[in-house]
Amino acid sequence: MNTELTQTPNLNDAVTIAMSERIVRIKDRMAQACARVGRDPSEVTLLPVSKTFDDQAIRRAVSLGYKRFGENRTQEIAQKTPLLADCDIQWVVIGQLQTNKAKDVARLAHELQSLDRLELAEALDRRLQLEGRAIDVLVQVKTSPEETKAGLEPTGLIPFLKQISGFQTLRVKGLMTMAILSEDESAVRRCFAQLRQLRDQARQEAISGIELDRLSMGMSGDFELAIEEGSTEIRVGSAIFGARDYSA
Structure with missing residues (x-):
């Protein structure tokens, strides 16, 4: 990966135009999904997932108006941060997180969408206190029967x-899930519907310090179903940036 700051891409270059066109198509599909269930498209935001894509690809998305980017690994965030220091990016950790990576999240991330256990919450709280920071978090819930899903x-x-309502460094804003990978749309939809129902149940508890306005669910292959079931944010990577190259 290039270690020097690169210039903001020209909005009129072919690659940036192609990315812009892909985003327009995604936005259109988002709007159609909202219309089918009587939702306002402004209720749903798009989080570009930049994992495995280089700093130049991210700069193209920045030039199109995006500042928040989802990443699975804190190592990638650490590599990309100095290359994009002039872009004022907000990194969102969406991947499963080992407790020993809490220090990296506390130092580099604006938000964590995969909080799923007390041990991790405690480690994050300690590290964030040392950094003098607080971050937004979403609690990840397992709604898929697949063993690979966290x-x-x-x-x-x-x-x-x-348990986590007392952590002042963790601003709980909502819930996140990953649906089952299946051709059966009803099975995928059930995962999203379950998260919405769990959110509604949790709201009835009126837990102090806990906000549950956000539902992060839906990715490139299933985001329309997620929107129809109440998603407020979809996480899209390849449909924006193109096919991923995992060889590196």
Whole structure:
């Protein structure tokens, strides 16, 4: 990866124009999904997921008006931060996080969307106190039966929210999930509907210090179903940036 700051891409170059056109198509699909269920498109935001994409690709998205970017690994954030220091980017950690990475999140991230256990919350709180910072967090809930999917078990959500309500460094803003990878749309939809229902149940508890206005659910392959089931933010990578190259 290039270690020198690169210039903001020309809005009129072919690659940036292609990215802009892809985003327009995504926005149109978002609006159509909202229309099908009577929602206002302004209720749903688009989070570009920049994992594996280089700093130049991110600069193109910045030139199109985006400042928040989702990343799975704190190592990538650490590599990209100095290259994009002039862009005022807000990094959003969306990947499963090991406790020993809490120090990196506390130092580099604006938001964590994959908080799923008390041990991690405690580690983050300690590190954030040392940094003198607070960050937004979403609690990740496991709504898919797949063993590969991470997250808090649904039955543990309300007790967990009560446990972390006292952490002043963690501003709990909502919930996140990843749906089952399936051709069965009803199975995918059930994952999203379950998260919305869990949010509604948790709201009834009126836990002090806990806000549950946000539902982060839906990715490149299923975001329309997620929007129809109440998503307030979709996480989209390849549909914006193009195909990923994992060889590096």
